[in-house]
Amino acid sequence: MHPAFSVIFLTTFIGAAQGLFLALFTAQSYAAFKLLPQPDSQAFYGWGSLLALALLALGLGASFFHLGHPERAWRTATKWRTSWLSREVIVLPAFMGVVFLYGLAHWLDWHPVLVTLPSGLPVDPTAVLGVVGTVLAFALFVCTAMIYACLKFLAEWHSPLTVANYILLGSASGFTLAAAFAALAAPELVGFLAGWAAIITALGLISRAASLFRNARLKPKSSLRTAIGVKHPRIVQKAQGFMGGSFNTREFFHGRTVAVLRVVKWGFLMGVFVVPLLLLGFGLRGSAEVLSLAFAVQYSGLLAERWFFFAQANHPQNLYYQSIA
Amino acid sequence: MTQLALVIDLNVCVGCHACVTSCKEWNTAGAAGPMGDQNPYGADPTGTFFNRVQTFEVGEFPNTETVHFPKSCLHCEEPPCVPVCPTGASYKRKEDGIVLVDYDKCIGCKYCSWACPYGARELDEQQQVMKKCTLCVDRIYDMSMDEADRKPSCVKACPTSARLFGDIHDPESVVSVAIRESGGYALMPEWGTHPANHYLPRRKTRIKIHEDELERADNPLKVDRQLPKPAMSEPTLDDVTTW
Ligand code: SF4
């Protein structure tokens, strides 16, 4: 497939935002159980939610560049019964709304006790919003990933590993960002967040490596024989019906050499996993510079990872577009 | 239930592209707006087409065969392109099984084109909406036309009658008979899309000639060699010579 930058930015921005929100609420939950010191409500949760919201808005903005008719985008919310894309379009703004309210509640220090759990733990609006936001964050990961994973003839995508990768890689970048942000806003949480960022990054490495391993061994189901229905081992295309290219030759081919793909692959394995893991290790002591660098490297790596994700998928329609004339 | 479809006979298609041009001619003038071209007279002309004719070579020289292969939306009975559409712009008509795009609803997200294994959908760069074969839905029901004209434009244009049109759910229709009796098949059956359009394979006409049709085997005199055996080139006479 031809990687579209609008979609690359959309998925990486919102992935990091979802991960950042999960990190904020994870910290809040630990703090509620007194496993972590309670950070400053405004400085950490308030500004953190704003940061997540800004990333979500950037992603949403990028997505509009993918549409031929952005002014009709509201229509995409209508087919949620069958279309994962439609579901994503519904969950994304819902998640943004909850992140906004969550940030607002923290900003206003609004902590009236709604109920008290049997264990004596008070539940305030931020806890409720946090739980709802967590559910929506995971739902959004699943929707985004299923847009690709549900297409069964794109074998590289049609796997539960796609969903695992979207969850883990988005969360990893979000926790790394949270660690860098905490170095400025809540230094007492840096070790906790950077530690989790490293763990999720390592898990992401496992699932992404598993999908690379799987994809390298795929056998295409379709061939020219099934594409035109002629039973012969040697079929070559002599003409595709035009010489100047078409939507089919632009949308479904990345047009790069195998060597470029290999470089990008090793580049993202370094950029998303190896280098950030090292930097997170150094950053455990709380250096904002090192942790910011870790996020910058990991995010750039994710751009490459997403590019590779699209480029690697080989659409069966390409069988019909092998040679110009 | 009706499922309209094309049946394309690869045995007679000569790859003349008449269906391609007549399709474009009819549909670019249609109510749904033009099928945009970019750079039509430049070095890299490109544009939107519902129908393409491709050419494949099967086998190795000297035993090769050229297959001309017209390709358009197959109006699948289980169209994977329809459920993925987030807006409902892509839909399959209940009454006749035609898969259509509502150009006023389509947002140009291209998702449906990813979900079609055949590459049958093309985004119109000018209108920024997804386009594909409509089976000339604006011809086939047009009562102001002669009945003979109420057929897809490509079918009318084909000089070799390689394109048949009809209802594949009606067992007596010309398309059903052709599929049944001439080995009609579906493309990429492995994806379970159940394309409505079918293709008829290339066919060879062969007659099997047995030796006893060239040489008389029923001549009893051959057995005891009572009569002289003339050379093959000489005329034969039943019961007089042994051939
Ligand atoms: S050929 Fe492609 S566009 Fe046409 S109905 Fe089938 S899947 Fe959809």
Ligand code: SF4
């Ligand atoms: S490009 Fe148009 S028809 Fe295709 S999925 Fe998007 S909105 Fe639906």
